[in-house]
Amino acid sequence: MRIGIVCPYDWDAPGGVQVHVRDQVREFTRLGHEVQVLAPSDGEEGKPAWFTSGGPARSVSYNGSVARLAFGIGPTRRVREWIRAHDFDVLHVHEPLAPSLSLLAVWSATGPIVGTFHSSMERSRVLSAGNAIAQTVLEKLRGRIAVSEAARRTFAEHVGGTFVVIPNGVDIEAFAGTDALPGHPRPNSLLFLGRMLEPRKGLAVLLAALPEIAAAVPDVTILLAGPGDQDAVIADVAPEHRERIEFLGFVDAERKAATLRSATLYVAPNTGGESFGIILTEAMAAGAPIVASDLPAFESVLDGDAGAMFRNEDPHDLARVVIQLLRDPGEREALVRRGHERVQAFDWQRVAQDILDVYDSVITGETGVREDLRGQLVGRFARFLEV
Amino acid sequence: MIDLFDVWKVALLLLVVILVGLYLAMTAGRLDRLHVRYDAAITSLELQFALRAEAVAETVAEGAIDPVSAGLLSRALAARRTEGPIQVGAESELSALLREVVEANDGVVGPPDVQQALRSACNRVAFAHAFLEEAVDTALEMRHRPLVKRLGLAGHTAYPRHIRCDVAAPVFAD
Numbered sequence: 001m002r003i004g005i006v007c008p009y010d011w012d013a014p015g016g017v018q019v020h021v022r023d024q025v026r027e028f029t030r031l032g033h034e035v036q037v038l039a040p041s042d043g044e045e046g047k048p049a050w051f052t053s054g055g056p057a058r059s060v061s062y063n064g065s066v067a068r069l070a071f072g073i074g075p076t077r078r079v080r081e082w083i084r085a086h087d088f089d090v091l092h093v094h095e096p097l098a099p100s101l102s103l104l105a106v107w108s109a110t111g112p113i114v115g116t117f118h119s120s121m122e123r124s125r126v127l128s129a130g131n132a133i134a135q136t137v138l139e140k141l142r143g144r145i146a147v148s149e150a151a152r153r154t155f156a157e158h159v160g161g162t163f164v165v166i167p168n169g170v171d172i173e174a175f176a177g178t179d180a181l182p183g184h185p186r187p188n189s190l191l192f193l194g195r196m197l198e199p200r201k202g203l204a205v206l207l208a209a210l211p212e213i214a215a216a217v218p219d220v221t222i223l224l225a226g227p228g229d230q231d232a233v234i235a236d237v238a239p240e241h242r243e244r245i246e247f248l249g250f251v252d253a254e255r256k257a258a259t260l261r262s263a264t265l266y267v268a269p270n271t272g273g274e275s276f277g278i279i280l281t282e283a284m285a286a287g288a289p290i291v292a293s294d295l296p297a298f299e300s301v302l303d304g305d306a307g308a309m310f311r312n313e314d315p316h317d318l319a320r321v322v323i324q325l326l327r328d329p330g331e332r333e334a335l336v337r338r339g340h341e342r343v344q345a346f347d348w349q350r351v352a353q354d355i356l357d358v359y360d361s362v363i364t365g366e367t368g369v370r371e372d373l374r375g376q377l378v379g380r381f382a383r384f385l386e387v
Numbered sequence: 388m389i390d391l392f393d394v395w396k397v398a399l400l401l402l403v404v405i406l407v408g409l410y411l412a413m414t415a416g417r418l419d420r421l422h423v424r425y426d427a428a429i430t431s432l433e434l435q436f437a438l439r440a441e442a443v444a445e446t447v448a449e450g451a452i453d454p455v456s457a458g459l460l461s462r463a464l465a466a467r468r469t470e471g472p473i474q475v476g477a478e479s480e481l482s483a484l485l486r487e488v489v490e491a492n493d494g495v496v497g498p499p500d501v502q503q504a505l506r507s508a509c510n511r512v513a514f515a516h517a518f519l520e521e522a523v524d525t526a527l528e529m530r531h532r533p534l535v536k537r538l539g540l541a542g543h544t545a546y547p548r549h550i551r552c553d554v555a556a557p558v559f560a561d
Contacts (some may be wrong), residue, residue, distance in 0.1 A: 363431070
């Protein structure tokens with residue numbers, strides 16, 4: 001099958017959607033399919049042959065946050081060239097309502113088009129459904145995928161329609177069987193992973209729970225892995241607890257598995273804005289016992305018992321759960337075991353097969369993906385400028 | 388002698404006519420797009436039902452399931468016509484029977500490749516059906532708008548129809 005994938009976010013920046021697309025390319029290629037990717041980027045130098053840049057990403061202030069998006073006449077032209085050059089059987093766009101390349105691609109193409117909806121919570125990054133352009137985009141999608149039950153519910157409410165739920169995949173083999181970082185794991189250590197100063201990642205909740213945990217478990221330490229100003233983090237910690245904090249710095253993809261294995265417990269105190277929780281599947285694959293806030297997205301990934309949960313934004317409840325688990329190695333092992341069973345549902349091999357089934361269910365046989373010029377002034381105009 | 392006031396009135400009238408015309412053209416374009424999607428969705432569901440029947444036939448031919456299951460599946464396959472429109476009754480019965488057969492055989496109905504082919508075929512039917520219902524809903528919502536009805540913007544195209552059919556996939560063992 002010839003598959004065209006469009007990623008709306010800057011390929012040169014880290015992000016969940018970008019990682020997902022990379023994994024998708026790897027799995028589909030392994031299964032013998034031809035895959036091409038189009039994403040905003042500063043250039044194609046040093047990039048694989050399957051990558052095409054849709055033009056540089058521009059910073060746009062949008063509903064109060066800054067997004068990096070590609071749009072304008074240049075990207076429109078490149079999207080159209082890309083669609084004409086590759087005779088795709090199916091076009092798969094990620095986050096079709098993000099005002100970037102995905103939207104341009106749906107706008108410019110006709111035929112079997114599938115859209116995956118990721119982050120329903122980040123309204124600031126997608127067009128509202130009432131928008132006439134959003135309407136056109138939604139009407140052209142032959143199949144819609146939501147990455148979680150939570151995302152499906154929110155999107156069904158937000159834009160309406162039917163979604164099939166296919167979770168994000170995790171490369172289980174890559175996460176299993178790695179060693180911990182040198183000098184780890186130490187007893188009674190807690191791991192936090194993610195941008196430290198972003199409030200919705202919930203580091204503040206964990207730090208608020210620290211005094212209570214330390215009172216019960218005197219040698220407890222916290223490992224902080226992720227970008228953010230260390231001084232700003234330390235300033236919020238009471239002086240007597242500061243020596244319990246260890247900074248691991250920014251963790252790249254290669255060190256992620258090792259980092260997840262380097263603590264007694266992995267704590268995900270996120271307070272909201274998560275539509276999936278890929279990090280939890282990675283932690284399960286790496287064999288780390290998980291303590292997570294009871295966000296709907298996390299609950300559905302952990303399926304009730306593959307991790308311990310505490311009341312969201314409640315440091316006392318977090319402390320209670322953590323203390324209990326630090327004192328009970330048997331229960332920690334049970335969590336790891338159940339996590340290992342649970343994570344099989346997110347195995348990339350299975351996820352890839354499900355996505356391919358969606359492709360097959362929208363392909364009708366006679367025509368593949370074509371450039372759409374009907375009734376679109378913008379399209380005709382773009383075409384006119386090329387000649 | 389033309390009054391300036393009249394010129395303005397004519398210009399305003401012209402503008403209104405142009406805007407209404409644009410709106411109607413856009414609506415007709417949308418209707419067309421929705422019907423194209425509906426047609427594709429129906430074609431796709433027909434195709435997926437046919438492919439599922441093939442996968443079931445292969446599973447039966449493989450001989451890894453008990454003879455009663457095999458017999459029931461063969462009978463269900465024979466009951467569906469291979470030509471013509473989708474037969475909701477026969478396909479629903481096959482869906483329900485497949486779930487029972489897979490469960491009765493502890494989730495395993497053949498060697499991994501045959502089993503995977505059947506699993507995919509069942510998934511695709513469910514996906515194609517979900518997407519079809521979606522296409523029907525959107526198209527009907529448009530068709531039922533008073534303006535679309537009154538002005539006959541959809542031409543003589545038939546109303547899209549829901550296919551009320553049991554398509555739930557069986558639960559296979561891993």
